[in-house]
Amino acid sequence: MELSRLGFVWVVMLGAATVLRRGEHLAVAEFSENLFPRAVPFLRRLAWLVIMVAVLMLFTGAWRQMMANWNNISQVTGLPSALFYLAGVVSGLLMAAVALIRVFDPMGVASDNGDQI
Amino acid sequence: MTLALFLAVLLGSILLGLPVAFALLLASMALMLQMDLFSADILAQSLINGVDNFPLLAIPFFLVAGEVMSSGGLSQRIVRMATTLVGHRKGGLGYVAIFTSVLLAGLSGSAVADAAALVSILYPMMKKAGYPEGRSMGLLASGGIIAPVIPPSLPLILIGVAGNISISQLFLGGIVPGLMMGGTLVIVWS
Numbered sequence: 001m002e003l004s005r006l007g008f009v010w011v012v013m014l015g016a017a018t019v020l021r022r023g024e025h026l027a028v029a030e031f032s033e034n035l036f037p038r039a040v041p042f043l044r045r046l047a048w049l050v051i052m053v054a055v056l057m058l059f060t061g062a063w064r065q066m067m068a069n070w071n072n073i074s075q076v077t078g079l080p081s082a083l084f085y086l087a088g089v090v091s092g093l094l095m096a097a098v099a100l101i102r103v104f105d106p107m108g109v110a111s112d113n114g115d116q117i
Numbered sequence: 118m119t120l121a122l123f124l125a126v127l128l129g130s131i132l133l134g135l136p137v138a139f140a141l142l143l144a145s146m147a148l149m150l151q152m153d154l155f156s157a158d159i160l161a162q163s164l165i166n167g168v169d170n171f172p173l174l175a176i177p178f179f180l181v182a183g184e185v186m187s188s189g190g191l192s193q194r195i196v197r198m199a200t201t202l203v204g205h206r207k208g209g210l211g212y213v214a215i216f217t218s219v220l221l222a223g224l225s226g227s228a229v230a231d232a233a234a235l236v237s238i239l240y241p242m243m244k245k246a247g248y249p250e251g252r253s254m255g256l257l258a259s260g261g262i263i264a265p266v267i268p269p270s271l272p273l274i275l276i277g278v279a280g281n282i283s284i285s286q287l288f289l290g291g292i293v294p295g296l297m298m299g300g301t302l303v304i305v306w307s
Binding site for chain 1: 135161170171177
């Protein structure tokens with residue numbers, strides 16, 4: 001059971017990074033596209049910047065928790081609970097890299113970025 | 118004040134086009150800053166612990182099961198069975214659509230998957246048989262929304278996990294409303 005939960009955490013965290021790269025996170029783009037069409041490129045950049053800050057926070061927090069939990073060994077599986085946080089570290093780093101690239105090239109995703117809803 | 122800040126940041130960032138997941142993160146970060154409690158550790162901990170949940174494992178497995186069943190041709194067989202049972206009546210393909218959507222709802226838990234399977238098989242058949250386009254699409258779309266009500270249902274699992282409610286009780290509570298939805302569609306169609 002614990003192993004499957006660990007696997008699930010990894011699936012979700014890596015999935016979040018993959019989905020971010022494909023630009024498939026649930027978002028409402030219609031409002032900004034219709035109300036301020038000229039500001040859309042700026043808003044996209046701003047959104048990617050916010051995403052970068054948020055995932056860097058995830059990365060920092062997960063890194064600290066990972067370092068603190070290497071010696072915290074699970075009774076059942078014998079694995080350190082730091083492995084859960086390692087998923088956050090890897091995913092945070094991947095997402096930060098994606099966000100950094102998109103800050104400079106926000107249209108890198110398919111131009112119909114907002115049709116996910 | 119705290120609630121107003123939370124809602125303003127959340128709704129403002131969603132409306133400006135930020136993905137919902139990150140808007141939630143931003144709103145919680147703003148809240149932590151306002152309460153002087155900001156810590157990246159808490160953020161990472163609540164994110165990881167939120168996912169570290171056994172019942173949520175059902176969701177990827179339901180999706181895999183749905184994929185296996187659709188590539189195995191189960192949806193087509195269900196349509197064939199429904200056609201044999203109710204297809205001979207007047208307006209038969211409509212009843213076939215309703216019957217199939219109720220049966221498929223008991224197999225897949227997602228409205229999108231159910232509607233996609235239904236439309237891809239039944240819409241060409243209905244079009245060929247000369248059913249009006251708007252009416253048949255409306256019926257197929259309404260049939261699709263039975264899937265999240267009849268168990269197994271992905272939204273009910275999420276509600277159960279988020280609200281700490283028994284998922285099996287939620288599932289039991291979904292059977293009759295789901296069948297009633299099917300019944301209502303039959304009445305409207307006839």
